[in-house]
Amino acid sequence: MSTALGRLRLIGLLEGLSFIVLLCIAMPLKYYFEQPLAVKYVGWAHGVLFVLYIAAVFQVAVQRRWSFMKGILALVASLVPLGTFAFDRQLVREQREAAYQSKVVA
Numbered sequence: 001m002s003t004a005l006g007r008l009r010l011i012g013l014l015e016g017l018s019f020i021v022l023l024c025i026a027m028p029l030k031y032y033f034e035q036p037l038a039v040k041y042v043g044w045a046h047g048v049l050f051v052l053y054i055a056a057v058f059q060v061a062v063q064r065r066w067s068f069m070k071g072i073l074a075l076v077a078s079l080v081p082l083g084t085f086a087f088d089r090q091l092v093r094e095q096r097e098a099a100y101q102s103k104v105v106a
Helices: 004-033 037-063 068-077 083-105
Strands: none
Touching (some): 004 083, 037 068, 068 083
């Protein structure tokens, strides 16, 4: 993932996965099985990935001159379970268009 867009996609997928693990595995372990360490470690990892995702969104938004609404949509996607996976579909299209344009220019 050598491009900013590729890094955003990777971080977004990891952030979304960590969110699902936090909600579906770590939280039940904490509240039903009294295992709070799962939330501690998964929550910490999710927090780091969340901050990296926000930074990556800003980098790509500036670099690719995204509209304000697209940037907001990217940020909101990280707050909704499975949101980063849905937003990734748009990023795949954008990445393909960028690859096609670079081939046409070359």
